[in-house]
Amino acid sequence: MIHPSEIRLDIHTHTLASGHAYGTIREMAESAKERGLSALGISEHAPGIPGTCDPIYYTNLRMAPHMLYGVEILYGCEANVLNDGTLSLDEKHINLVDYVIAGIHGRCYEDAGIEKNTENVISCMKHPRVFLVSHPDDDHTPLDYERLVAGAKAYHTALEVNNSSLLKQDKRLNCVENYKRMLRLCQEYRVPVIVSSDAHDPAYVGRFEESCELLNEVGFDKELVMNTSVKRFKAFIGM
């Protein structure tokens, strides 16, 4: 059994800089403190999502706070998986963040069918700075979970259990069924997962209840959850 309070960092969150999110870094950190988190990861959307920050955002992160209210702040990026299997952020900027999350977003991706979608995600997993695939749960862009999980294992990438998906199931087609299938395969092949809020507002930071409920429902081994300690997560991303 895993309890939400055992998830010590929330590495997938967005601030005002993403253009369709509503908190500042400080407000997000304050919320993380209230939730009792040890660390918070800010992962703004890379180009491709309308209204998100220009890549210049990533060039000045040394000036951004790395500790607020006793919460360590990390800076990642959520890059888009594109239809040609590449990421929507160039190498120069990828190298400026602590970690890269790769995910399919309908705003800049056209469903290419289950085989090609899976191939595109796996192609992005091969990038050495990609450590997580966000919300691999939506049948609007279906994925082959056997291949996805095998790819995650081969390329040292975790698969996400995205709490926002579970809160807006009307938007993510068959997400509960897809997660159950994915989690059973992750357990069988010992593939790491990361639980995230994908908060777009401070109110959702550190909200992991729905994800933990699902993990417990399938009897998931918490040893495979990479964000149950900051040390563990940092080791996973080589930080």
Ligand SMILES: [Zn+2]
């Ligand atoms: Zn996303």
Ligand SMILES: [Zn+2]
């Ligand atoms: Zn996100």
